[in-house]
Amino acid sequence: MDAKRYELNVQLAQMLKGGVIMDVTNVEQAKIAEEAGAVAVMALERVPADIRKDGGVARMSDPSMIAAIKKSVTIPVMAKARIGHFVEAQILEALRIDYIDESEVLTPADEECHIDKTKFSIPFVCGARNLGEALRRIAEGAAMIRTKGEAGTGNVVEAVRHMRTMNREIRQLIQMPVEEVTGFAKANGIPYELALKVKELGRLPVVNFAAGGIATPADAALMMQLGCDGIFVGSGIFKSADPAKRARAIVKATAYFNDPQKVLEASMDLGEAMPGLEISQIPPEQILAGRGW
Amino acid sequence: MSLRLVGNIPAAIGVLDLQGGVHEHLEHLERLGVAYKRVKQVGDFTNLAGLIIPGGESSCISRLLNFFGIKDVLLESHRRGMKIWGTCAGAILLARKVVGETACLNLINITVERNGFGSQLDSFVSEAILPDVAAEPIPLTFIRAPKIIDAGPDVKILLKIDDYIAAAENKSVLVTVFHPELTGCLALHRYFSSKCGLNPAISGNNYIDPLWKNSSWTKYAGI
Numbered sequence: 001m002d003a004k005r006y007e008l009n010v011q012l013a014q015m016l017k018g019g020v021i022m023d024v025t026n027v028e029q030a031k032i033a034e035e036a037g038a039v040a041v042m043a044l045e046r047v048p049a050d051i052r053k054d055g056g057v058a059r060m061s062d063p064s065m066i067a068a069i070k071k072s073v074t075i076p077v078m079a080k081a082r083i084g085h086f087v088e089a090q091i092l093e094a095l096r097i098d099y100i101d102e103s104e105v106l107t108p109a110d111e112e113c114h115i116d117k118t119k120f121s122i123p124f125v126c127g128a129r130n131l132g133e134a135l136r137r138i139a140e141g142a143a144m145i146r147t148k149g150e151a152g153t154g155n156v157v158e159a160v161r162h163m164r165t166m167n168r169e170i171r172q173l174i175q176m177p178v179e180e181v182t183g184f185a186k187a188n189g190i191p192y193e194l195a196l197k198v199k200e201l202g203r204l205p206v207v208n209f210a211a212g213g214i215a216t217p218a219d220a221a222l223m224m225q226l227g228c229d230g231i232f233v234g235s236g237i238f239k240s241a242d243p244a245k246r247a248r249a250i251v252k253a254t255a256y257f258n259d260p261q262k263v264l265e266a267s268m269d270l271g272e273a274m275p276g277l278e279i280s281q282i283p284p285e286q287i288l289a290g291r292g293w
Numbered sequence: 294m295s296l297r298l299v300g301n302i303p304a305a306i307g308v309l310d311l312q313g314g315v316h317e318h319l320e321h322l323e324r325l326g327v328a329y330k331r332v333k334q335v336g337d338f339t340n341l342a343g344l345i346i347p348g349g350e351s352s353c354i355s356r357l358l359n360f361f362g363i364k365d366v367l368l369e370s371h372r373r374g375m376k377i378w379g380t381c382a383g384a385i386l387l388a389r390k391v392v393g394e395t396a397c398l399n400l401i402n403i404t405v406e407r408n409g410f411g412s413q414l415d416s417f418v419s420e421a422i423l424p425d426v427a428a429e430p431i432p433l434t435f436i437r438a439p440k441i442i443d444a445g446p447d448v449k450i451l452l453k454i455d456d457y458i459a460a461a462e463n464k465s466v467l468v469t470v471f472h473p474e475l476t477g478c479l480a481l482h483r484y485f486s487s488k489c490g491l492n493p494a495i496s497g498n499n500y501i502d503p504l505w506k507n508s509s510w511t512k513y514a515g516i
Contacts, residue, residue: 004418007507008413008416008417008418008434008436009413010507011434011436011472011475011507012413012416012436012437014314014317014475014510015313015314015348015349015350015381015382015436015437016313016349016350017312017313017314017315017316017349017514018310018311018312018313018315018349019312019313019349019350019353034352036356037352037353037356037357038350038353039312039349039350039353040350074352074407074408075350075352075353076350076412076413076437077412093414096411096412096414097412098412098413098437099413121414122413122414123413197508201508201511201512202511202512203511203514205508205511229514248356248360251353251356251357252357252360252361255311255312255357256333256361259334262361
């Protein structure tokens with residue numbers, strides 16, 4: 001990927017700011033998401049809540065299903081490849097979708113290496129729990145970051161934790177004298193030049209969305225007020241009682257995150273949200289956010 | 294002698310802040326020295342000389358225009374003289390016809406084809422001279438861009454490339470399918486300011502601002 005292509009890929013993510021990206025598993029759901037005002041759809045076979053329930057190895061979705069979804073909407077289409085599975089990424093690039101999510105929601109294919117994303121022309125979004133993880137992914141060529149949260153739980157607590165951690169580390173970096181940056185970068189596994197860049201900008205150099213556990217309009221507005229640039233909703237929409245209505249409500253609350261009156265309006269009469277999972281009830285080996293490093 | 298109210302001269306350019314590349318336009322207006330503000334609520338439309346509808350996803354922005362009554366006040370402000378510039382998604386929203394879809398604002402007599410080039414892998418940069426806008430070539434950034442495939446006789450074409458129109462205007466509306474706010478070029482923001490009757494404080498020798506960086510937008514965004 002040359003520098004200009006990378007810039008274009010970062011810029012596509014910039015155009016998604018303030019929007020909601022929705023997980024969809026078929027053409028019908030993709031159309032509901034687009035109609036509700038999603039800025040992009042994530043095409044996958046099973047939403048994270050079902051992946052969690054079914055267990056087993058979760059892989060890249062059937063390309064013919066992704067192709068059908070791509071054909072059915074005009075908004076950007078994203079799809080997931082396993083962490084480190086660069087051939088799944090090659091296939092998704094050959095399919096000419098718009099963005100690849102190298103995702104911990106799928107079973108990692110490599111426990112040591114993430115994909116070398118600089119080898120691709122297609123943009124990548126990657127998950128992160130803290131600043132170091134975000135900047136390592138950017139160093140590998142990610143054009144967009146999302147907090148990992150804990151996908152498929154309908155519980156926003158991990159997304160909040162990851163966003164607050166990132167914000168705290170960015171504030172530390174802003175305040176420290178430049179001679180302390182080397183040590184901070186070393187301790188947090190951050191490439192030094194990117195640490196300086198974040199210090200200069202006062203934020204991540206690319207767009208950062210929140211993901212993993214967002215289930216209500218209030219959750220979306222919470223993450224936006226914490227400073228993220230937009231929202232991924234996975235299981236939260238199509239595991240709820242009235243997906244079309246909830247999808248629209250989350251779009252409204254994301255756009256008007258700072259306006260309690262409008263978030264209130266958006267929160268009315270939505271029916272049941274997806275069932276939630278208490279994080280402490282999940283066996284440690286089933287925590288998705290711990291995948292990747 | 295009749296009483297006249299003073300101080301209500303439209304003096305600012307608004308950027309429609311519903312979704313998309315809002316910060317990038319705010320940053321360019323600041324750089325140009327034009328008064329600007331974010332436009333998100335019905336009440337934000339007072340005293341606007343012009344409004345920029347940014348790039349983003351047109352299907353998302355069109356829903357948000359309808360949800361909280363913004364569309365009506367936008368159209369009313371336009372009737373009262375507010376000028377509008379749409380970039381990319383904004384151009385789609387302003388068009389009279391959109392291939393395969395219902396048009397949204399219908400304020401300029403053009404036909405637009407959404408996503409006219411293909412996927413993100415088909416996004417590209419180039420440059421061209423727009424004689425009405427600037428003498429020097431302008432860098433053009435196309436991101437999943439639409440194509441303007443037809444324009445009525447009341448529309449002036451500012452740039453045609455191959456089989457499509459990339460920039461056009463009528464008396465009150467300017468459309469570009471590319472993104473000047475994603476380059477260091479201020480020429481189109483300057484051009485739109487003049488269309489709105491505003492004079493940028495910074496005069497225009499540097500048509501590409503050497504201080505602009507691709508991360509300049511981050512100053513206007515949250516952490």
